[in-house]
Amino acid sequence: xxxIPTSPSWRTRWDAAALRxxxxxxxxxxxxxxxxxxxxxxxxPLLVPLGRIVLVPFVDPDGRYLWGAIAISLARxxxxxxxxxxxxxxxxxxxxxxxxxxxxxxxxxxxxxQIALFAWIPLLTAWFGxxxxxxxxxxxxxxxxxxxxxxxxxxxxxxQSYREVARVLRLPLRRRLTRLMLxxxxxxxxxxxxIALISAWIGTVxxxxxxxxGRGLGSFLSAAREQFRMExxxxxVLALAAIGYGxxxxxxxVLRGFVKGGDRS
Amino acid sequence: MTRLSQQSAADAALSLRGVGKTYxxxxxxxxxxxxxxxxxxxxxxxxxxGASGCGKSTLLRLIVGLDARFEGEILVDGQRVADPGMDRGxxxxxxxxxxxxxVGENIGLGLDAIDLPSAEKARRIAAQIALVGLDxxxxxxxxxxxxxxxxxxxxxxxxxxxxxxxxxxxxFGALDSLTRLYLQEELLRIWSDRRVTIVxxxxxxxxxxxxxxxxxxxxxRPGRISSIARVALSRPRDRGSPEFAALKQRILEDLRx
Numbered sequence: 432x433x434x435i436p437t438s439p440s441w442r443t444r445w446d447a448a449a450l451r452x453x454x455x456x457x458x459x460x461x462x463x464x465x466x467x468x469x470x471x472x473x474x475x476p477l478l479v480p481l482g483r484i485v486l487v488p489f490v491d492p493d494g495r496y497l498w499g500a501i502a503i504s505l506a507r508x509x510x511x512x513x514x515x516x517x518x519x520x521x522x523x524x525x526x527x528x529x530x531x532x533x534x535x536x537x538x539x540x541x542x543x544x545q546i547a548l549f550a551w552i553p554l555l556t557a558w559f560g561x562x563x564x565x566x567x568x569x570x571x572x573x574x575x576x577x578x579x580x581x582x583x584x585x586x587x588x589x590x591q592s593y594r595e596v597a598r599v600l601r602l603p604l605r606r607r608l609t610r611l612m613l614x615x616x617x618x619x620x621x622x623x624x625x626i627a628l629i630s631a632w633i634g635t636v637x638x639x640x641x642x643x644x645g646r647g648l649g650s651f652l653s654a655a656r657e658q659f660r661m662e663x664x665x666x667x668v669l670a671l672a673a674i675g676y677g678x679x680x681x682x683x684x685v686l687r688g689f690v691k692g693g694d695r696s
Numbered sequence: 697m698t699r700l701s702q703q704s705a706a707d708a709a710l711s712l713r714g715v716g717k718t719y720x721x722x723x724x725x726x727x728x729x730x731x732x733x734x735x736x737x738x739x740x741x742x743x744x745x746g747a748s749g750c751g752k753s754t755l756l757r758l759i760v761g762l763d764a765r766f767e768g769e770i771l772v773d774g775q776r777v778a779d780p781g782m783d784r785g786x787x788x789x790x791x792x793x794x795x796x797x798x799v800g801e802n803i804g805l806g807l808d809a810i811d812l813p814s815a816e817k818a819r820r821i822a823a824q825i826a827l828v829g830l831d832x833x834x835x836x837x838x839x840x841x842x843x844x845x846x847x848x849x850x851x852x853x854x855x856x857x858x859x860x861x862x863x864x865x866x867x868f869g870a871l872d873s874l875t876r877l878y879l880q881e882e883l884l885r886i887w888s889d890r891r892v893t894i895v896x897x898x899x900x901x902x903x904x905x906x907x908x909x910x911x912x913x914x915x916x917r918p919g920r921i922s923s924i925a926r927v928a929l930s931r932p933r934d935r936g937s938p939e940f941a942a943l944k945q946r947i948l949e950d951l952r953x
Contacts, residue, residue: 596792599760599780600853601809610805614796 523582751919
């Protein structure tokens with residue numbers, strides 16, 4: 432039996448230590464950057480003092496738009512995860528539960544899956560134009576594959592020994608689903624959703640950067656680069672990293688809450 | 697208890713007629729069971745012992761209905777077996793409780809196929825939990841149980857639908873020896889409480905002799921019955937008695953042949 436101590440105090444202490452360790456390298460890098468750039472050891476148009484970079488979203492008229500761009504990008508992530516995740520889980524369930532569905536659909540899906548995500552962009556823009564539709568379809572696609580694959584695999588991974596129990600007890604179909612297949616696949620489905628969120632975030636920024644004009648963090652970065660506003664590019668990249676990290680952490684925290692019964696082994 | 701092998705098989709709780717099973721390994725037929733015939737009286741306690749590979753677990757899988765492709769006939773209360781049914785319950789070596797369900801919910805799975813008012817189901821589950829001595833653990837999760845307790849819960853799950861036949865596939869094989877002795881006594885108590893027909897597969901001759909009315913010795917390649925011994929000792933049996941030792945000696949010799 433694994434009795435991992437999970438008392439709040441223990442957890443907080445661990446988190447604090449992890450936070451300290453995690454922040455060490457970024458802080459050292461920031462200090463080095465400040466020492467080299469802010470104090471003027473090296474001067475170059477590409478190197479903007481850190482002091483100016485962090486103030487850009489508050490004082491600069493162009494930089495202030497960062498907040499709106501973040502909101503728009505996050506809205507696309509949510510839309511894409513909802514659409515792609517629903518389709519992915521739905522198709523994953525169909526294929527994981529039905530041999531007939533697998534035989535009919537799996538070869539096509541697994542062939543299409545071989546196409547690198549960003550290679551879809553030319554096709555999607557041709558079909559849906561350079562506007563919002565192509566972006567949402569692209570983000571949905573980037574959330575679809577991880578949820579689909581993990582749902583399907585989760586169902587396949589339900590141990591044969593448990594399936595035999597269900598057969599011996601003659602569990603009716605509905606109970607077989609709710610008591611065996613879905614809870615058995617749940618950890619894998621949740622991992623799929625976790626990956627889908629990250630994948631959708633990357634997909635969103637990529638789509639905004641690559642597909643036409645518009646709003647959002649990717650377009651914000653693209654515009655800043657074209658105007659050679661290095662301080663805006665740099666704060667945009669920092670925002671990308673911070674939000675990606677935040678999305679990941681939030682997904683883990685929320686989704687872990689779903690897993691009942693502690694130790695799943 | 698009298699063996700009914702001379703009486704008509706329709707009266708038997710369980711009857712095997714020339715049961716055989718052949719697996720195909722890379723296109724080569726591999727017989728694992730050949731001509732296994734047995735009759736069990738209602739309420740009889742039968743143990744099957746044999747070296748690993750003698751097909752004794754395969755035999756249980758056929759009886760419980762997990763594999764319908766075999767030769768010969770298996771009759772439960774005179775009916776041919778083709779599928780799993782509520783007239784048979786099985787306990788595997790690993791408890792196979794679903795880790796995401798509580799003990800009570802796991803036991804309740806045994807009643808999902810039966811149309812009963814939920815109050816009656818709850819009553820039966822509670823009665824099973826009491827029968828196997830797990831009072832107070834209904835809302836515990838399997839990982840919170842010891843191996844012995846988990847196996848008790850598995851027994852309760854197999855019995856909750858009140859089957860006529862309980863099949864046990866090396867149920868105590870993975871437990872420590874003290875828990876094992878204790879659960880053997882518990883199994884006898886449950887058996888005499890419920891008067892269920894039991895078939896237990898084990899590789900432990902002493903366990904077979906302590907529990908069963910009849911001990912069937914199987915030999916491997918292909919799996920078949922090599923001898924059948926009646927255990928006429930009265931219960932509770934004394935593992936240290938000369939009669940027990942003599943029977944054990946005889947069966948061990950059968951196994952070594």
